[in-house]
Amino acid sequence: MLNINLPSLIILLLLCMVSCKNIDGEISETSVSNDRQYLDMALCVDTLNTPQRLALIDSVLTGLRKKSVKNDLYYNYFRGYEYSLKNQPDSAASYYDKINIPEKLSEWTILKQYQELSILINQQGTVASDIMIRILDVIKQAESSQSSFTYRLYDLLAKAYYNNHNIKKAKEYTDLYYQNHPFRSHPIIAQRFHDISFMLAETMHDTLAMRQSLDSSRSLALHIKDSTALMRTYDYESQLYALKGQTKEALVKSRLFFEYFSRHNLLSTYWFNNLATSFNKDGQVDSAIYYYNRGIQWSRQFDPNVSLFPFYNGLRDMYRAKGDYRNAMIVADSALQIYKRNTTRIQNEKIEAIHTQYQTEKKDQVIAALNTTNILNQRIIFQQRWIFFSIAVLIIVLGLYLYSYSKKRILKEKNEKLKIENKRLVLEQKTSQMQLNPHFIYNAIANLQGLISSDNKVKANNYLVSFSRLMRNFLELNRNEYITLSEEIESLKNYIHLQQMRFENQFDYNIDTGNVDLETTMIPLCYCSHLLKIV
Numbered sequence: 001m002l003n004i005n006l007p008s009l010i011i012l013l014l015l016c017m018v019s020c021k022n023i024d025g026e027i028s029e030t031s032v033s034n035d036r037q038y039l040d041m042a043l044c045v046d047t048l049n050t051p052q053r054l055a056l057i058d059s060v061l062t063g064l065r066k067k068s069v070k071n072d073l074y075y076n077y078f079r080g081y082e083y084s085l086k087n088q089p090d091s092a093a094s095y096y097d098k099i100n101i102p103e104k105l106s107e108w109t110i111l112k113q114y115q116e117l118s119i120l121i122n123q124q125g126t127v128a129s130d131i132m133i134r135i136l137d138v139i140k141q142a143e144s145s146q147s148s149f150t151y152r153l154y155d156l157l158a159k160a161y162y163n164n165h166n167i168k169k170a171k172e173y174t175d176l177y178y179q180n181h182p183f184r185s186h187p188i189i190a191q192r193f194h195d196i197s198f199m200l201a202e203t204m205h206d207t208l209a210m211r212q213s214l215d216s217s218r219s220l221a222l223h224i225k226d227s228t229a230l231m232r233t234y235d236y237e238s239q240l241y242a243l244k245g246q247t248k249e250a251l252v253k254s255r256l257f258f259e260y261f262s263r264h265n266l267l268s269t270y271w272f273n274n275l276a277t278s279f280n281k282d283g284q285v286d287s288a289i290y291y292y293n294r295g296i297q298w299s300r301q302f303d304p305n306v307s308l309f310p311f312y313n314g315l316r317d318m319y320r321a322k323g324d325y326r327n328a329m330i331v332a333d334s335a336l337q338i339y340k341r342n343t344t345r346i347q348n349e350k351i352e353a354i355h356t357q358y359q360t361e362k363k364d365q366v367i368a369a370l371n372t373t374n375i376l377n378q379r380i381i382f383q384q385r386w387i388f389f390s391i392a393v394l395i396i397v398l399g400l401y402l403y404s405y406s407k408k409r410i411l412k413e414k415n416e417k418l419k420i421e422n423k424r425l426v427l428e429q430k431t432s433q434m435q436l437n438p439h440f441i442y443n444a445i446a447n448l449q450g451l452i453s454s455d456n457k458v459k460a461n462n463y464l465v466s467f468s469r470l471m472r473n474f475l476e477l478n479r480n481e482y483i484t485l486s487e488e489i490e491s492l493k494n495y496i497h498l499q500q501m502r503f504e505n506q507f508d509y510n511i512d513t514g515n516v517d518l519e520t521t522m523i524p525l526c527y528c529s530h531l532l533k534i535v
Contacts, residue, residue: 038074039107042081043148047186050085057082073099073108080115089119091356098364110147113138118156127160135160151180162200171200187224191217198236202243210240231260235271238278247282254278269299269306276314289318309338441471447502463501470494486518 041060045053057078064075080095096116101108117138120131135157142150158173178184178193194217201209214236221229234257241250258275261267272295279288292315299306312335319328444467451460473491477483489511496509 039148042077042111043182045081046181047183047188049188054082054085057085073101077108077111077115084115084119088356089123090350090354091360093119094360106141106145107147107149110138110142110145110149110153114149114152114156121156121160121163125163127163132157132160132164148182151177151182154180158196162203167200167204171197171204174200187220187226187229190220191229194220202239205243207240207244210236210243214240227260228264228266231257234260235274238274242278242281247278251278251282251284267298267302269295269303269308272298273310273314276311280314280318285318285321289315292318307338309335312338444498459501463498466494466498466501470498482522482524484519485513485516485521485523488523489513489518 038060041056045056048056060078061075061082064072064078076095076098080092080099083089083092083095093116096112096119099108099112101112113134117131117135121127124131135153139150139153139157141147142153154173154177158170158177161167161170161173174193174196178189181189183189184193194213198210198213198217201207201213214233217236218230218233221227221233234253238250238253238257241247241253254275255278258267258271261271272291276288276291276295279285279291292311296308296311299308299311312331315331316328316335319325319331448460448463448467451463470491473487473494477487477491492511500507
């Protein structure tokens with residue numbers, strides 16, 4: 001037979017990590033970045049003992065702290081589970097309460113409800129009906145969603161039925177637990193199932209079922225070569241013989257079991273109590289007293305937190321059986337003091353747990369207040385930035401408007417000046433025209449008078465017709481500031497024809513307009529006036 005030493009423990013952990021998709025002890029950032037991997041961690045802890053579970057959870061929490069996520073689903077769940085393993089239910093419940101689960105993550109909803117119900121069952125003796133209804137409701141949810149954690153709820157319901165002394169139902173759901181466990185082939189899971197089955201069979205005084213569970217547990221221990229698990233079957237066998245009334249056989253098996261654990265420094269307070277009880281049932285009162293006392297001494301040295309109440313009760317009965325009522329009274333008084341100390345300790349632990357929960361909630365409130373203040377400050381800064389930006393935009397828009405208005409005003413003033421100047425020039429032009437007209441008319445009349453004096457009636461008549469035509473044309477065109485080029489040329493022809501008559505056709509003329517459109521080309525009226533000035 002072999003012991004489970006450090007190398008075999010490492011192999012066991014490696015097997016667990018392989019079955020749980022390579023969840024390593026240090027939990028790297030890449031391995032915790034996926035929701036499925038966190039669920040795998042929650043699954044694989046079943047294959048670990050309590051110290052290994054605590055180590056795994058500590059590494060998960062360390063990884064989450066490095067990523068600065070202390071208020072998310074994963075952190076709160078594993079933090080609560082850590083407190084559950086440390087038997088601090090109130091602190092655990094406070095973290096489970098903080099878990100906010102999105103609807104799509106139904107597996108975490110099942111896990112959260114399982115942990116909360118587990119705390120309630122562990123704190124109660126008989127499980128109340130409302131708690132039983134809640135467990136059944138969660139099982140329905142898990143079964144309908146085909147949750148990977150349905151088996152845990154079966155185990156929880158089996159425990160509730162056991163607390164309520166319904167052993168038949170407890171056995172039924174224990175079997176369902178094992179059948180649906182994803183790692184039921186793992187030695188730790190199989191061994192746990194056989195241990196629970198033996199305990200249930202013993203409660204029902206079903207010696208046949210006890211023998212079957214014992215044999216299955218022994219076969220498994222021999223198969224995996226686990227000497228500790230194998231020796232534990234001797235303790236089961238001792239209980240089986242005791243139930244059958246075979247006290248001597250029970251004592252032999254119990255001594256074998258105790259001596260093995262004593263040689264390998266694996267003793268527990270309970271082993272002393274079991275061996276003393278075996279001596280008691282076999283009628284060996286002095287040996288029973290001896291091992292009760294040894295158990296008390298050993299627990300004070302190595303396991304001071306364990307309750308010694310069963311030992312003092314056993315000692316009281318043994319002293320009574322011997323007729324030593326004085327020691328029986330002393331032991332009974334010690335048992336009473338232990339009961340008081342245990343009660344006080346339990347109350348102090350509850351007070352401490354409540355205090356821890358209060359401090360945790362207080363810190364959370366401070367953090368929440370700081371986060372709220374930070375959010376408000378960020379909003380204020382954001383609003384101030386927007387106000388500053390809005391004011392800046394308003395100033396820019398106002399500046400652009402004033403600049404545009406000023407520029408338009410300047411242009412308007414310039415346009416007004418140009419209009420005034422234009423009107424002035426037009427008036428000057430008209431004034432100039434009005435000044436030229438009398439001079440031109442005087443010359444024309446003088447020429448006409450000369451023709452009449454020379455008795456040249458035909459020329460005088462032609463000259464008068466041309467002059468009148470020119471004057472009529474000039475007076476008509478003088479109403480407009482701009483005239484067409486064709487009108488100006490027509491007026492110019494009349495003027496030149498009049499001059500040809502005056503100078504007796506001593507010159508010819510030709511007006512070349514090129515490709516200019518005479519009807520659409522507009523010119524100022526002053527052209528003719530300039531020509532008249534030249535004349």
